[in-house]
Amino acid sequence: MKRFLVVFLAVAVLVSLVPVAAGAQEEPRGRMAVVVSTLNNPWFVVLAETAAERARQLGYEATIFDSQNDTAKETEHFENIIASGYDAILFNPTDADGSIANVERAKEAGIPTFCIDREINATGVAVSQIVSDNYAGAVEIGKYFVKKLNKEGKYVELLGLVGANPTWNRSNGFHSVVDNYHGLEMVAQQSADFDRNKALEVMESILQAHPDIEAVFCGNDAMAMGAYQALVAAGKADEVLVFGFDGAKDVIDLIQEGKIAATVMQYPKLMAKTAAEWADQYVRGERSFPQKVPVAVELVTQENVDRFTAYGKK
Amino acid sequence: MSKKLVFAVLLLSVLVFLTSCKIVSLSEAERAAQEAQFDPKEYAEAFWSEKLIKHFDEAIDANILFEVIAAHPEEAKEKYSRSVGLGGIYYYFVRGKGKVLTIEEDRVGITIKPQGDKPALFIATDYIFGNTICNATGLLDRNDFSNSQDFNNISGELNNIVATRVLPPFLEEVQTGMMVEFVGCARIASDEDLYPMLLIPVSLKLSMQ
Numbered sequence: 001m002k003r004f005l006v007v008f009l010a011v012a013v014l015v016s017l018v019p020v021a022a023g024a025q026e027e028p029r030g031r032m033a034v035v036v037s038t039l040n041n042p043w044f045v046v047l048a049e050t051a052a053e054r055a056r057q058l059g060y061e062a063t064i065f066d067s068q069n070d071t072a073k074e075t076e077h078f079e080n081i082i083a084s085g086y087d088a089i090l091f092n093p094t095d096a097d098g099s100i101a102n103v104e105r106a107k108e109a110g111i112p113t114f115c116i117d118r119e120i121n122a123t124g125v126a127v128s129q130i131v132s133d134n135y136a137g138a139v140e141i142g143k144y145f146v147k148k149l150n151k152e153g154k155y156v157e158l159l160g161l162v163g164a165n166p167t168w169n170r171s172n173g174f175h176s177v178v179d180n181y182h183g184l185e186m187v188a189q190q191s192a193d194f195d196r197n198k199a200l201e202v203m204e205s206i207l208q209a210h211p212d213i214e215a216v217f218c219g220n221d222a223m224a225m226g227a228y229q230a231l232v233a234a235g236k237a238d239e240v241l242v243f244g245f246d247g248a249k250d251v252i253d254l255i256q257e258g259k260i261a262a263t264v265m266q267y268p269k270l271m272a273k274t275a276a277e278w279a280d281q282y283v284r285g286e287r288s289f290p291q292k293v294p295v296a297v298e299l300v301t302q303e304n305v306d307r308f309t310a311y312g313k314k
Numbered sequence: 315m316s317k318k319l320v321f322a323v324l325l326l327s328v329l330v331f332l333t334s335c336k337i338v339s340l341s342e343a344e345r346a347a348q349e350a351q352f353d354p355k356e357y358a359e360a361f362w363s364e365k366l367i368k369h370f371d372e373a374i375d376a377n378i379l380f381e382v383i384a385a386h387p388e389e390a391k392e393k394y395s396r397s398v399g400l401g402g403i404y405y406y407f408v409r410g411k412g413k414v415l416t417i418e419e420d421r422v423g424i425t426i427k428p429q430g431d432k433p434a435l436f437i438a439t440d441y442i443f444g445n446t447i448c449n450a451t452g453l454l455d456r457n458d459f460s461n462s463q464d465f466n467n468i469s470g471e472l473n474n475i476v477a478t479r480v481l482p483p484f485l486e487e488v489q490t491g492m493m494v495e496f497v498g499c500a501r502i503a504s505d506e507d508l509y510p511m512l513l514i515p516v517s518l519k520l521s522m523q
Contacts, residue, residue, distance in 0.1 A: 096461070121461040133399065135466040139444040168463055176470050177443050270400060291457040296401025298503070 029059035030087035030283055032276065035077050037094045037118070037164075039066045041194065041222050043246050044092065046311050047117055047268040051090045054276035060087070069161065069193070071098040078102040082109045088279035089113040090272070095163035096121045112282045114275040117268065119165055119292065128278060128289040130271045134166045134245075137264035137297035138173025141243055144262055144299060145178060145217060148241055152183030153214035156206050158227060160194040160219040167191075170219045170245055187213060192223045199226025207234050214240060221246035221263055228260060247300060249310030255302055262301045268311055271295055352464055358471030365453055366472075370497045370517060372451075376410030376426050380434055383508055395502070398449045398456075402503075405450035408435075408513060409497040414490050421512065422488060424496070435511040437496060437518065439485060442476045445469040446514050450499030476514060484518040495519040 032055040036048040052062035065081070067074035071094050081089060082105060089106055091113050093099035100122045103113045107125055115129040149155070157174070160167035178184055187210045192199035199218065207213070207230060216231075218224040224244030231237040237259065244251050247265035254260040278289055300308050307313060374394045382390040395404040415433050416423035420440035423433030448454040448469050459465045488494070498513030 119462060123457060123460045130400070131462070133401075133445075135462070135469075136444055143441060143443065165462065169466060172463060172466060172470075173444075176466075176473075177441075267401065274400065290399075292399075292462065294399035294401075294456070294462075296399065296403040296503075 026059070028061045029280075031061045031063070031084075032088045032090060032279055033063055033065060033077075033081045033086045034090045035065045035067060035074065035081070036092045037067050037074075038069045039064075040068070041196075041220075043221065043248050043266075043268060043311070044117075047092060047272050050269045051116065051272035051276050054273045055090070055279070058276060058280045060280070067094050069094055071095050071163075074099060075102055078106060082106060082111060086111055087283050090275045090279060091115050091126070093118045093120050093164075094161075096165040098163060100125060112279065114279050114282075116271045116275045117166075117266075121165070123291050126291075127282060128275075128291060128293060130274050130278075130293045130295060132166070132266045132271070132297050133294035134169035134297070135173040135176075136294075137245065137266070137299070138170040139177055140297075140299040141217070141245065141262055141264050142174040142177030144301060145174070145215065145241075145243055146181055146184065148261055149184060149215055151181045154185045154187045154210065154212060155215040155217065156203070156210065156213055156227075157186055157189040158199055158202060158216065158218040158223045159189065159191040160223070162191055164194075167194075167219055174217055192218075192226065194220045194222055196222040196226040196229075199223035200229050201226075203227040203230035204233070207231070207236070211236075215243065215261075216240060217243045219245055221248035221251040224251055224260060224263065228254065247308065247311055252300065252305065252308060252310050255300060255305045258302055262299060265298045265300050265308055265312070267295055267297070270312075354464060354467035355471045358468050358475065361454065361468065362472065362475055366447075366451065366516060369451065369453060370409060373407040373409035373497050376408050376412070376435065379406065379408060380426065387505070387508070391502075396450060396452050398445075404502050405446060406500045406502065406511070407450045407452070407497075408500060408511070409495075409517075411493060411495045414488055414492045414494055417488060417490060422494075423510070424494060433510050435500075435513055437484075437494070437498065437515050438512055439481055442473045442481075442514055444473070444501070446499045446501045447472045447476075447516060450501070473514075476516065480515055480518060484515075484520065487520050493521045493523055495521070 034048050034051045036044050038044055048064045052064050055062035065077040074094050089111055100120045103120055103125045106113050112127040115126045117131055119129045119131045159171055188206045190202050192202045216227045218227055221244040224242050228242050231240050241261040243261050244263040247263055251260055251263050379394055391404060395406055397404045410426050412424040412426040414422060415425050421436040421438055424435050426434050456462060456465045496515055497517040498515040500511045500513050502508060
């Protein structure tokens with residue numbers, strides 16, 4: 001009995017010293033915050049979720065913060081993130097100028113920020129800014145636009161959020177091409193805030209004033225869908241060419257069906273994964289990162305859409 | 315005047331002042347001042363005359379480039395191209411001399427082989443757009459610009475110089491059979507863009523032989 005008790009106790013002590021291998025959970029390497037401009041747009045959902053997932057794969061806890069396109073909300077998130085001591089921020093800014101102060105505060109608190117998809121108008125504040133080459137993409141869609149309209153016709157432009165750089169990079173890229181063709185006339189240009197519902201309302205209103213347009217260029221695919229809906233409701237979907245920007249699923253599907261003319265494929269998963277990986281490298285001690293990193297984008301048309309899928313290539 | 319009235323006037327003055335002014339941080343004010351001073355046309359002119367034309371000899375010789383592309387395309391890309399950011403698009407900065415074979419609506423076909431009968435490359439004569447010149451030469455760093463729109467606007471002005479100063483005299487004189495010395499920039503998005511290569515020209519000199 002005594003021997004049994006001694007053996008039993010010895011085994012109990014040994015078992016308590018050996019870590020349980022199966023199901024043991026390592027401590028997270030740290031915490032990453034993913035601050036996204038809005039989750040009301042599927043494109044940004046993909047961006048945020050990809051960033052968070054990659055951060056988790058790298059061993060971090062990851063939390064997504066939705067700024068709801070509101071710089072004040074974004075500032076609140078940054079205050080919480082800084083107070084909670086996150087190790088890195090993967091950041092999709094709401095405003096190229098208005099968001100700078102948030103990144104500066106994070107920097108002062110020793111938290112590195114990696115901008116994804118949108119930049120801030122400052123260098124040396126964020127560690128790196130990984131953004132689509134919107135201007136180059138808009139040049140490509142502008143060239144295709146001119147070709148499809150045969151260099152003449154009336155058209156409308158729907159702009160994104162006026163405080164976001166992609167809005168102006170896309171518009172400027174588009175106009176750097178299209179404005180050279182005097183047969184093409186822009187009859188209306190209005191912001192619909194990158195929002196589908198707003199684009200629907202704006203387009204309905206524009207169609208009343210300009211029923212004879214031949215095309216609409218939208219600064220993102222959510223607005224392209226809104227514009228398309230308005231055209232369908234007006235019975236003009238077969239007469240007006242719709243051009244978007246993003247590579248979102250619904251637009252890719254409609255390009256395949258021959259209902260939307262073209263979009264520009266961005267690569268949100270590439271941007272998000274790169275940001276998470278570079279943030280991890282930073283946490284491990286790396287400090288050399290390029291400041292502005294453009295990510296190539298590609299024109300998607302009815303002629304080449306078979307090579308693409310939502311948010312990427314097949 | 316009663317103290318209350320004075321106080322009321324002072325308070326009103328402060329309120330008017332605060333509502334009529336926008337208080338910004340010093341860094342915001344400095345950024346705004348820099349942006350207000352930036353003139354992309356002026357910048358592009360200075361870049362063209364003081365920098366770009368002095369670096370033409372850094373462009374890879376077309377004979378060498380096409381030989382290496384034909385034998386080892388990956389080696390050509392590694393040795394002679396420039397990439398910008400992520401995503402696989404790269405650029406060549408190329409110079410050479412060749413014979414004009416074809417004159418089309420938006421491009422001129424050139425052979426660089428003495429007896430060549432097919433264009434190895436084309437000089438773009440229309441659709442001069444995008445950041446190809448900046449990206450191919452590597453002489454302008456987008457990291458130097460806090461707002462990428464400034465970088466893009468400079469590209470627009472450089473393209474304008476090509477369209478209004480480089481191309482018109484060339485198009486006026488060019489004929490098939492003439493020789494042309496060229497310096498240009500190519501954007502390669504896929505292998506199809508290598509054969510034949512399309513160059514945005516930054517320098518063109520015609521001669522009879």
